[in-house]
Each structure stands twice: as C-alpha cells, then as structure tokens.
Amino acid sequence: MSRELARRIAFTIGALLLFRLGTQIPIAGLNLSDVSPALDLVSRLSIFALGLIPYLTAAILIRLLSMVWRGLSSLERSGEGGRRKIARATLGLTLGIAAFQAYGIASALTSIPGLVKNPDGWFVTTATASMVGGVVVLVWLSEQMTRYGIGNGLALILSAGFIVAVPQNIAGIADLVRSGTISGNLVLGHVVFWIAIVVVIVLVEGARRNIRVQFAAQSVGTRQLPVRDAVLPIKLNSAGFVIPVTVAPWIFYLPLAFAGFILGGDHPLVAATYGISSWGSRRTSFSCRSPCSCSPSSTLLM
16 A cells, blocks of 8 residues: 555544534533433534535536526636636525525524523524534635545535444334334345335446447548548436435425515414325424423424
8 A cells, every 4th residue: 555545544443433423412401411322413403403415515506507507507618717716606505595595593492492501592593603614624624634535525525424323223123123113024124125216226327328339431632531430429417316305305394494584383274284295294292301391392303
C-alpha cells in the first residue's frame, strides 16, 4: 500500500468518525435526561439531524431546472466559472431548504411537553441555526472527503447512517422473533421480498434499449470509409431512482406545509391530511422518569 493511499484511507475514516461524533451532539436546550434511555433520540435530534438531504434535494432541483431553463443550462456548459456559480446557487438553495425544515422541526419540538427546557422563540432560533449549520458542515465535509479521501463523500456519508443502524435493527428484529411477537416466517418473507425488490431495481436501472444505427459511406480526406453499423444504447429509466424519490415528497408536502401555516396545524383538513400521510411511518413513544414534566402519552413522529 502506497503512502498516498494510506493517507486517503485514514482521512476518509477520520471524516466518517467526525460525522458519527456530530450525530451524538444533541441540539442545545433539549431535556433528554428525562427521556427513556431505550430510545435513540440523540441521533435524531442532533446538530446533524437533517443530514445531507437538503443539499441532495437542492442539487436535484437545480439539475431539473437546468433542463427547462436555457440560461442555466448554458451556464453549466460555460466552464469552471459557470460551474462555480451553479455550486453557489445550489448552496444557497440548500440553506433555504434546510432553514425551512429546521424551523419546522424546532417548532414541533416545543409542542412536546417536557422535551424542551425553555420552549420559547430563542430555542426555535438556536435549534434552527444549529441544524442549518450542521448541514453546512456536512456539505463541506463531503467535499473534503471527495477531494482528499476515497470515493464520493456524499455517498459515503449517506451510506454511513444506514450501515450504522443495520446491526441495531437486526438485533431488534431478533428480539421480536425470540419473544414471539412476530414469526420467523414473516421475517424470512420480508427478507426475500426486499431482496427481490433490490434485484428488480438493479435490473431496471441497468436496462438499455440497443438501437441499431447505420453510417453511410463517406470520404475523409484521401480515405474512403465504408458503410458501418453501430449500436446506440438508450437507458430505459432515464430519470433514475434518486430524482423521483427525492422530489415527490416535496411536491406533496410543500402545499401541505403552506396550508398548515395559513390555516393552522390544528385545522381539521390539515390534520386529517397529515394523519393519512403518516400511515406506515414509525411513531416513537417516549416516557419520562419524571411524571410531572412529561406526559406518558407524548409521542414524537420521526
């Protein structure tokens, strides 16, 4: 192993450890000492709670906009200066999306009894700034990993969050099977189902339609090129699987969020729509050791 490769591997490992350290730093002002320790709320309410999703969403939106806006498309092809302008526009859109999400999360946390020490406007401001700052740090860290580490920093950070949770999820499923809450056949059926889904996704993502193309004979200088046959591969799923999955929630939830701001979150229509959209999501209930500071029925939807 060369010294340069060892340095890149060490830098990547150190950056991932720094990312994991940030997921264990909670937002200032939370009263997590009264929350049941069996629940892993620290990583969900940390300064890196938003992850890189705002940056990924902004990049996809800019990419989609460049397909329909000729000025942005020409800017993308204008060289290094144009790419820098697009990068700045992506970062600005990232800050806007992150601030919108962080403000919504911080406002929702103040409505949970006992979770926030001082549920006032100052907490909302500091929590929003902390989560937005966490997104900026992760964007910078991913760029440094791509430049000085191994592989794509964005993909590594996104994958690290899922990989770390795999052992805990497997242990939880094993405990449920051992206690008889769910059957082993059900778990095996889910494993087979998801493996089949992954196989189908890979096949569809790699599917190509080969179109035969014939080039006529032509003269190039003193050379005479004969008739040639070639194959033009066209990707069947040109949109990929990341863009639809990332953009679809925004198309659905943005109008709902604006309706909540205008009509109020307790409006019957808004509440019913949120209730329908939360089917199948995981509700994490937490109990407090101090009965006077938190209601046992309080829930946090993550």
